[in-house]
Amino acid sequence: MNPVIELLNNHRSIRKFKDEALDKETVRTLVTAAQSASTSSYVQAYSIMGVTDKDKKAALREISTQPYVEHNGHLFVFLIDYNRHVELSKDKGEPIAFDKTEQLIVGTVDAALAAQNLAVAAESMELGICYIGSLRNDMARVIEILELPKGVVPLFGMVAGHPDHSGSKKERLPFEAVYHENTYQPVGELKDVIDDYDARISDYYSDRTEGRRRDTWSDQVIGMLGQKQRLDVDGVVKGQGFLGQ
Template sequence: MTNKTIDLICQRRSIRSYKSTPLTSEQINEIIQAAQSAPSSNFLQCATIIRITDSEKRSELAHYSGDQSYIVQAPEFWVFCADFNRHFQIDATIPLEKAEQLLVGCIDTTLMAQNAVIAAQSLGLGTVYIGGLRNNIAKVTELLALPKYVLPLFGLCIGYPDQNPDIKPRLPKQLVFFENHYQPINHQLLAQYDSQMRDYYGHREINQKTNGWSDKIAETISKGQRDFVLNYLHKQGWITK
């Protein structure tokens, strides 16, 4: 048995085409309030959202992200940043170079973003995350004047959907939910899921594919390595110790 909240969450899908209708100030405030209501490790509140209203910056960010046109088209585009610079301004003696700060910042920011996504969906809006910002993370940092200890993790398009894509099937629960200890892959279940994904990819309206899920994993991970990120993180003050 489900409820309206669970139904809402399970109906989420990425939207890449938007109507021109703008969001109201009330809608934006409601989404921000929901985002800020997310849990925060030790209540550090180490996340910041930058709303991009400058059309030239939107265009540049779209280009930096792999020319994803919906960044320009969407009524709203927000950049979610892990942010310990706020804490640095409060006390410059705080040790912020440890890996733990990076983890905490990423977790806090992601929890905040997902709250924003669900809130937007509850208002009849659609969203899509833009991890492609990290393709040119140093240029994004310069464009948005991000100081030390601020990390642009991803963008988020928000607006009224102008498409209704099918929901992408997820892995079977038995492959992601274990009890008491980690378990090896059930290859029979994985094969069934691959078959389901091939059917999904073959029948969706755009970007049709013939592959399943597991046979593209190596390619997907390899093409998203972004080997320059570690040096960038060090320059921004992250994980130097």
């Protein structure tokens, strides 16, 4: 296994950082690595917002509820961005459209590929990162705080910084449950594999909480997906000009 693959396989989320802001050069290095990722048809339908303003960070922390959204080396917010293309198209007098599912997918994929490159670059510099999906707890408020124009959707955040704990690696689903070859294999045919995985995850939580928590992976994700969270995302995304009829 080469050192890059070792780095990737060793990923763990970091949720506590030393009180040391990333300098401008580091931020530029990280963003440049992010931009080097592939982009759908060269469209580059994303932007990255760095948030250093204390009031804005505090307001975003309220949405996320996670203290590390406020206390970190740097806070990035990844945006789908077609505002850029709309503005340029006005100069050229050629109208563009981004209101279909295709463009939501393109923007989300572009932003996510860039983000993952940024994460890998940060970890290669011995920084830690954590994705902040919880900004979608109130996407409308994020738009307000960051004053985002139409054509822009805040997808998720990422905090980066010098780690102040070691984090712990969470075992992923077994290879067989994620990788299919030529034909989709329903999870029902992998009952033993999933049961074993669930048992290991339950042990993991139990070990970390002195037995107070014992839920399996299946319990956890099914419970979460049963809750119908973030129903407002749909309306906010449409309000920004996406997913029209």
